[in-house]
Amino acid sequence: MLFRSLPFVLTACATNPIDAFLMAKFDNNEYQISTEMRTIALTVDCTNNINVLESADKEWFLSNELANYTQYQPRNEKSHTMAVALVDITKGLHDKAQTGKVSKLYCEEKFNIIATSTEDIQRATGNRPR
Numbered sequence: 001m002l003f004r005s006l007p008f009v010l011t012a013c014a015t016n017p018i019d020a021f022l023m024a025k026f027d028n029n030e031y032q033i034s035t036e037m038r039t040i041a042l043t044v045d046c047t048n049n050i051n052v053l054e055s056a057d058k059e060w061f062l063s064n065e066l067a068n069y070t071q072y073q074p075r076n077e078k079s080h081t082m083a084v085a086l087v088d089i090t091k092g093l094h095d096k097a098q099t100g101k102v103s104k105l106y107c108e109e110k111f112n113i114i115a116t117s118t119e120d121i122q123r124a125t126g127n128r129p130r
Contacts, residue, residue, distance in 0.1 A: 046107035056097035
């Protein structure tokens with residue numbers, strides 16, 4: 001008897017049971033990647049060219065990983081759109097860092113944009129139901 005009422009109990013928590021069932025759930029991997037990217041952006045030393053190059057490479061790699069990870073997940077279009085935008089942001093920094101000519105101001109601004117963008121992704125990912 002208890003098991004017959006279980007589906008009702010599980011769906012009663014949602015406003016619309018169908019939406020709750022179809023909604024993309026909280027994703028630890030998306031959250032982890034965006035957290036790692038934000039941490040890199042907040043800790044980069046823009047006065048050290050080697051650190052800038054390594055951080056730019058890592059940010060570009062992780063943004064591509066996030067875009068690839070989110071690409072084919074059902075009902076996850078918003079996350080994928082944010083991830084693709086992040087790839088564009090990090091590509092510019094990555095390409096510039098390859099030349100070895102990244103000014104301190106450019107570095108700080110680009111990593112600030114990455115930190116803000118990844119924080120937005122964290123909020124969007126973290127606000128999904130668990």
